[in-house]
Amino acid sequence: xxxxxxxxxxxxxxxxxxxxxxxxxxxxxxxxxxxxxxxxxxxxxxxxxxxxxxxxxxxxxxxxxxxxxxxxxxxxxxxxxxxxxxxxxxxxxxxxxxxxxxxxxxxxxxxxxxxxxxxxxxxxxxxxxxxxxxxxxxxxxxxxxxxxxxxxxxxxxxxxxxxxxxxxxxxxxxxxxxxxxxxxxxxxxxxxxxxxxxxxxxxxxxxxxxxxxxxxxxxxxxxxxxxxxxxxxxxxxxxxxxxxxxxxxxxxxxxxxxxxxx
Amino acid sequence: xxxxxxxxxxxxxxxxxxxxxxxxxxxxxxxxxxxxxxxxxxxxxxxxxxxxxxxxxxxxxxxxxxxxxxxxxxxxxxxxxxxxxxxxxxxxxxxxxxxxxxxxxxxxxxxxxxxxxxxxxxxxxxxxxxxxxxxxxxxxxxxxxxxxxxxxxxxxxxxxxxxxxxxxxxxxxxxxxxxxxxxxxxxxxxxxxxxxxxxxxxxxxxxxxxxxxxxxxxxxxxxxxxxxxxxxxxxxxxxxxxxxxxxxxxxxxxxxxxxxxxxxxxxxxxxxxxxxxxxxxxxxxxxxxxxxxxxxxxxxxxxxxxxxxxxxxxxxxxxxxxxxxxxxxxxxxxxxxxxxxxxxxxxxxxxxxxxxxxxxxxxxxxxxxxxxxxxxxxxxxxxxxxxxxxxxxxxxxxxxxxxxxxxxxxxxxxxxxxxxxxxxxxxxxxxxx
Numbered sequence: 035x036x037x038x039x040x041x042x043x044x045x046x047x048x049x050x051x052x053x054x055x056x057x058x059x060x061x062x063x064x065x066x067x068x069x070x071x072x073x074x075x076x077x078x079x080x081x082x083x084x085x086x087x088x089x090x091x092x093x094x095x096x097x098x099x100x101x102x103x104x105x106x107x108x109x110x111x112x113x114x115x116x117x118x119x120x121x122x123x124x125x126x127x128x129x130x131x132x133x134x135x136x137x138x139x140x141x142x143x144x145x146x147x148x149x150x151x152x153x154x155x156x157x158x159x160x161x162x163x164x165x166x167x168x169x170x171x172x173x174x175x176x177x178x179x180x181x182x183x184x185x186x187x188x189x190x191x192x193x194x195x196x197x198x199x200x201x202x203x204x205x206x207x208x209x210x211x212x213x214x215x216x217x218x219x220x221x222x223x224x225x226x227x228x229x230x231x232x233x234x235x236x237x238x239x240x241x242x243x244x245x246x247x248x249x250x251x252x253x254x255x256x257x258x259x260x261x262x263x264x265x266x267x268x269x270x271x272x273x274x275x276x277x278x279x280x281x282x283x284x285x286x287x288x289x290x291x292x293x294x295x296x
Numbered sequence: 297x298x299x300x301x302x303x304x305x306x307x308x309x310x311x312x313x314x315x316x317x318x319x320x321x322x323x324x325x326x327x328x329x330x331x332x333x334x335x336x337x338x339x340x341x342x343x344x345x346x347x348x349x350x351x352x353x354x355x356x357x358x359x360x361x362x363x364x365x366x367x368x369x370x371x372x373x374x375x376x377x378x379x380x381x382x383x384x385x386x387x388x389x390x391x392x393x394x395x396x397x398x399x400x401x402x403x404x405x406x407x408x409x410x411x412x413x414x415x416x417x418x419x420x421x422x423x424x425x426x427x428x429x430x431x432x433x434x435x436x437x438x439x440x441x442x443x444x445x446x447x448x449x450x451x452x453x454x455x456x457x458x459x460x461x462x463x464x465x466x467x468x469x470x471x472x473x474x475x476x477x478x479x480x481x482x483x484x485x486x487x488x489x490x491x492x493x494x495x496x497x498x499x500x501x502x503x504x505x506x507x508x509x510x511x512x513x514x515x516x517x518x519x520x521x522x523x524x525x526x527x528x529x530x531x532x533x534x535x536x537x538x539x540x541x542x543x544x545x546x547x548x549x550x551x552x553x554x555x556x557x558x559x560x561x562x563x564x565x566x567x568x569x570x571x572x573x574x575x576x577x578x579x580x581x582x583x584x585x586x587x588x589x590x591x592x593x594x595x596x597x598x599x600x601x602x603x604x605x606x607x608x609x610x611x612x613x614x615x616x617x618x619x620x621x622x623x624x625x626x627x628x629x630x631x632x633x634x635x636x637x638x639x640x641x642x643x644x645x646x647x648x649x650x651x652x653x654x655x656x657x658x659x660x661x662x663x664x665x666x667x668x669x670x671x672x673x674x675x676x677x678x679x680x681x682x683x684x685x686x687x688x689x690x691x692x693x694x695x696x697x698x699x700x701x702x703x704x705x706x707x708x709x710x711x712x713x714x715x716x717x718x719x720x721x722x723x724x725x726x727x728x729x
Contacts (some may be wrong), residue, residue, distance in 0.1 A: 050454045056405065057453055067533035076524045080418035097336030101705065127358045128338040134682025139342030142668070152337060170377065172361060172454045216635045218459035220350050241451035241458050242465030246354065264657070288400070 038186070041073035043108055045094030045101050045158075047126055048174035051119035052093050058175050059204055069185055072184055087112040089185065094283055095121040095128060096156040103170045109162040114185070118178070120171040122158045125284015127171070129155040132283045133276065141283050155284040156288070171248035171281050174234060198227040198245050202236035202250045210244035213267070222276060224248070224264050229255035252290055255264035301697055317687055329677055329685030331708070332357070341668045349375050349637070349663045350461055356655070358564055359670065360714055361454045362405070365398035365446060366648035367655075367670075369458050373522050375461055377642025377664060386628065387463045392521045392618045394449050394459060395646065396612040398481070398519060400451075401442025403567070403605040403612075403651035406712045407490070408435030411602045414706045434486045438609065445616065448472045449542075463631030470624055470707075477535050477620040484581060484613045491588045501703050505687040506559055506596050507680060509569030510543070510652055512536065512645050518570070518577040518611060520647045526651045527573050528558055529594065536645040539654050540669075542705040550707055555679040556671065562679040565651030567604035567713065568595065579618075582611030598684055598700040600664050601710045605649075637663055648673050650712040672715045681711060 044052055056062065056077065068293035071077075073084040084090075090112035096102055109115055120126045131139040132154050140152075150224040158164055168181055201208070216218040217223040225244035227236070238245050252258075257278075264274045275292060282288040301321040320327040340359055344352050352375060357368040369391045378381060393669040408431060409421040418424045425432045448468045450456030458464045501666045513527035526542070527533045532540050543556050557563070571586075572594050578586060585607045591600060643656040651673030658667035684707055692700055 046338060048358050048364070050358075052677050053361045053454060056409070057439070057443055059443075070494060071422075080594040095336075097338070101336060125342065125353050128340075130343045130355075131339055134343070134346070139339050139345070142342035143337070143339040171358070191675055218462075218637060219637060220462055220633060221350075222350060238457055243457050245433045263510070268475065276440065277351075292492065 037070040039067060039086060040069045040071050040089045040091070041084050041087045041108070042071065042076070042091045043073070043084075043093065043094065043260050044084075044251070045092065045104070045216075046078060046097040046128065047094035047119065047121035048172075049076065049093070050123075051168075054172045054175045055178060058179065061071065061175075061179065065182065069182070084108070086113045089114045089116060091118050092122045092158050093118045095125045096153070096154050096161060097128065102153070102156075102161055105158055105162050106250065113121040114165045115158070115162065116166045116168060116181070117158050117164050119170045120169070120250070121284075123133070123167045123169060124157040124288055125155045125248055126165050126281055129157075129284030131155065131280065131281065135281060156229075157282075157284045160284070160286060165233035168277075169231060169249040170234060174237075177233060191293065195231040195253050196232045197237070197255070198230045198232050198236050198249070200283065201232045202227055202239045205240050207234055207236060207239045210239055211263075223267050224260075224269065224274065226260070226278060229257055229260055229278070234250070246280055247278060250282055251288060255291065256293065301693075301700065305587060316668065317681070317685075317704060319689065319704060320701075321689060321693055324690075326686055326689040326693075329682045329689070331628075331681045335704075344657075344665050344668050346664050346666075349379055349659055349665070351464070352657065352665055352668075353461070356453075356670070357455050357673070361720070362402050363398070363460075363648040363650070363653070363714060365450060366646055367395050368450075368456050368655050370394060370423045370644045370646040370653055370655045371657075372459060372461050373644035373646070374642045374657050375607065375659070378640045378657050378659050379635075379637045379642070380640065381462050383463050384629070384631060387631065388521070389570070389619055389622070390429065390449060390464055391459060393616060393623075394446065394456065395521045395621075396443030396616045397442050399442075399612045400609055400616070400645075401439055401446065401650045402712075403609045404435055404438035404442060406649075407605055407609075408432065408438075410430045410707055411706075412494070415494065415500070415602075431490070437486065438483050441476070441483055445476055448476060453494070462633045462635065467628040468623075470627065473620050473624050477617060477624060478490050480613045480617050480620075484610050487606055487613070488585060488588060490602065491585055491610075494603060494606065495588060495590045501599050501706060502597050503599060503684060503688045503707070504691070505598075505684065507683060508561060508562050508563040509572050510558060510565055510676070511570045511573045512647055512652065513573060514577075516547060516577070518569060518574045518582070518634060520570075520612070520615075522644055522646050526645060526652070528563070529569070529573060531559065536654070537643045539643070539645065539671075545669070545671075547569050556676045557679065562683040563676070564598065564680045564711075565673050565676045566596070566601055566650075567649075569651070570603040570647060571595075571604040571607060578607075579614040581614040582607060585610035587727075598707060599710050601712070629696065639663070639664075641667070648714075650674065650677075650714055653675055672714070674711070678712050681708060681713070685698070690723075 117123045184191040226247035227245040230247045231249045319329045336544040353371040356371045357364040367421040446453045451458040509529040512523040514523045514526045514541045525533045589603045645654045654671045660666045
């Protein structure tokens with residue numbers, strides 16, 4: 035059997051999802067026995083061949099014209115395109131400028147804006163067809179291995195179709211959504227577990243912090259119930275939406291889900 | 297015979313992010329050197345504006361994965377100063393442990409996977425695995441240990457969860473701490489061996505320059521975490537809160553990018569500057585590693601940043617053992633998060649693995665962020681990368697183009713540049729020479 039030819043690409047982001055792949059440690063070598071990585075700029079100089087790929091993994095969001103061009107080229111050269119992480123999947127945190135006053139955001143970062151060329155932040159599937167999204171900010175390396183294994187075996191990758199709450203209750207965590215005590219200074223009084231897709235093992239609630247929705251909306255999210263509850267706690271709709279779209283303001287599908295709620 | 301060379305390292309592999317170095321050599325003289333960032337801008341200072349104090353560290357750590365602990369720690373510290381929170385000594389000690397963990401995982405990744413392959417004539421760590429499996433095994437051991445430390449102390453290897461304003465949201469168990477403690481001596485022994493190997497390799501590139509260094513400074517310890525003072529090799533200590541007066545950002549006519557200067561000159565931040573400025577306070581184990589390295593201080597040679605990172609790996613492993621022993625013996629005390637928060641301004645300076653990192657924030661009456669400033673190590677180092685080309689190119693200009701390219705790649709990689717960090721707000725100027 036010839037090994038599938040794989041490329042790993044980075045657009046604009048923190049490079050954490052690529053790093054999470056490197057963080058597989060010894061397992062990287064096991065993986066390399068099964069796939070042929072022909073393009074991965076972060077880890078290797080050569081070979082650097084981004085053509086005729088069986089699988090292209092894309093990390094990072096689209097923030098300028100060059101990246102629009104680049105993802106189109108990747109699509110033409112790859113049989114399967116898989117996004118890794120929230121930036122490639124739905125824009126990531128930098129996408130928040132789409133729902134803020136864009137000029138003010140840019141002016142806060144630069145005194146002189148003449149050299150800045152940027153477009154509204156986009157997840158990759160706003161520009162090209164994406165075959166599968168690996169969720170999370172960052173992705174979970176076990177998730178990555180499980181999905182790559184499925185693909186190598188010709189199976190459909192696993193889809194959870196359930197909210198983080200399900201995993202959280204299995205861990206016997208105290209519920210951050212059913213607030214019973216005063217909210218401490220270090221965290222939000224809203225937990226996004228009820229509307230967020232599972233698969234992380236309820237990572238944040240298990241570490242003493244509420245879910246902030248990095249894996250994106252679950253299927254059939256009960257958004258209006260969450261918003262009603264948050265309003266009761268004194269939050270404005272605007273602030274709730276800013277929190278709920280922290281990682282996904284570069285996704286038109288997410289925008290649509292929230293519009294339907296309104 | 298004069299020969300003009302235009303070297304465009306448009307594809308600097310094995311660095312974190314996407315950067316470019318353009319070097320013009322005319323009649324064996326350097327005409328121009330420009331280091332550019334090709335990643336898209338992300339406007340983090342703008343994105344955090346209007347966000348509540350507790351939201352900012354979560355968002356801002358996303359500037360960079362490999363330095364996410366540093367961004368989390370320095371942002372929480374600066375915000376605490378701004379809004380009137382003074383965490384316990386235990387919290388400071390835990391944050392130090394988190395920073396040592398990050399330094400270990402980042403230095404190990406950089407040295408074995410990104411830098412050492414050049415010294416051994418390899419194109420990647422994957423390539424290295426076929427000829428030097430023992431080095432790759434050491435790399436995985438150290439990387440995994442550093443990551444596990446970040447996971448156990450911070451809750452996640454990338455973008456830590458438990459470090460929050462005022463303290464930690466959850467603590468590790470004694471069993472977990474003991475597991476980490478028991479694995480660290482092997483990292484020290486193996487890194488010592490690698491230091492001896494690197495010190496013995498013949499014909500290493502060198503660069504002649506005596507440009508300045510800057511690092512955080514504490515008279516009582518080799519500082520990796522949050523000090524009140526910064527120190528320059530040429531002009532001594534100054535208050536960290538006054539960084540904007542000393543480390544001036546200037547615009548240069550050929551580029552839209554901002555450059556940091558000290559007294560109008562380029563300077564370096566990172567492991568080599570820290571070693572030069574703070575070496576007297578290395579642990580005894582760190583001093584032993586320094587002896588094996590055969591470095592002689594002051595050492596201005598950028599290429600020796602690689603050796604300095606290996607020495608710091610040993611030093612951080614020893615410092616981690618010391619702290620873990622304490623927490624295993626004493627356990628953790630529950631944090632007090634009761635504070636009367638107020639609006640205000642705060643600055644914190646820390647050392648990311650690749651150098652000085654400064655955050656400053658202002659919060660309004662509603663405890664929402666109204667001003668922020670983030671300066672990352674690669675932004676500080678950018679001008680120095682260019683002036684290093686002025687120092688290096690005359691020494692190598694007669695060599696074949698391929699060799700010059702390799703040496704310039706090695707030079708840039710020695711800085712362990714982190715393009716994601718520098719692109720958090722850097723202006724992008726793609727002007728091809």
